[in-house]
Amino acid sequence: MLDNILKRSSVRRYEDKEISQEMIDLLLNAGFSAPCSKDSRPLHFIVLEDKVIMTHLGENLKYASMLRFANKAIMVCADKDISPDCWMLDACAATENILIAATELGIGSVWTAVYPYEDRQEVVQNFVPTPENIKVLSIIPLGYPAKEPMIKDKFDANRIHYDSF
Ligand SMILES: Cc1cc2nc3c(=O)[nH]c(=O)nc-3n(C[C@H](O)[C@H](O)[C@H](O)COP(=O)(O)O)c2cc1C
Numbered sequence: 001m002l003d004n005i006l007k008r009s010s011v012r013r014y015e016d017k018e019i020s021q022e023m024i025d026l027l028l029n030a031g032f033s034a035p036c037s038k039d040s041r042p043l044h045f046i047v048l049e050d051k052v053i054m055t056h057l058g059e060n061l062k063y064a065s066m067l068r069f070a071n072k073a074i075m076v077c078a079d080k081d082i083s084p085d086c087w088m089l090d091a092c093a094a095t096e097n098i099l100i101a102a103t104e105l106g107i108g109s110v111w112t113a114v115y116p117y118e119d120r121q122e123v124v125q126n127f128v129p130t131p132e133n134i135k136v137l138s139i140i141p142l143g144y145p146a147k148e149p150m151i152k153d154k155f156d157a158n159r160i161h162y163d164s165f
Contacts, residue, residue: 004103007151011108012066014143019071023105030101034093037086043094044134046075053127060123064112070141081133088115091137098140108145111138
């Protein structure tokens with residue numbers, strides 16, 4: 001697991017290869033397993049498989065053009081009525097869990113932001129409408145990497161503080 005955390009990186013170019021339902025189920029289970037405030041479990045996931053929807057989103061959503069070439073994508077959503085203060089944090093934790101699980105499964109992924117941007121939330125509502133209480137935090141395009149993902153060493157000893165800043 002630690003190895004997957006250390007080697008995870010954003011993958012934006014994909015092979016034209018099917019991701020199986022078994023893999024999607026593993027990623028969703030990883031998402032659901034994330035910590036959430038008060039164990040309120042506000043998460044919902046929308047799996048995108050329809051190429052027409054993914055292409056529309058990729059063409060209209062800022063910084064998410066890779067959706068046009070992804071095999072599938074997971075929209076990470078949360079019910080703000082169930083977790084009013086923390087739904088976005090709960091959905092962030094789920095998003096990161098999915099990215100790490102994807103790394104373990106050899107599937108490329110990238111966090112594309114919907115929340116907190118009003119314009120992006122509007123685009124998503126146009127193509128994949130959700131009820132008023134269901135907020136979309138992120139969309140994670142998924143695909144087998146077209147090239148070996150680059151491993152970055154981000155450890156920075158200068159930014160680690162003990163007992164005071
Ligand atoms: C909150 C958040 C929003 C992000 N939004 C986007 C996005 O809209 N489009 C995108 O291509 N990458 C997005 N990313 C991915 C970052 O660009 C990426 O994590 C960062 O450049 C570091 O690269 P790495 O993921 O390879 O370590 C986002 C990441 C986070 C955490």
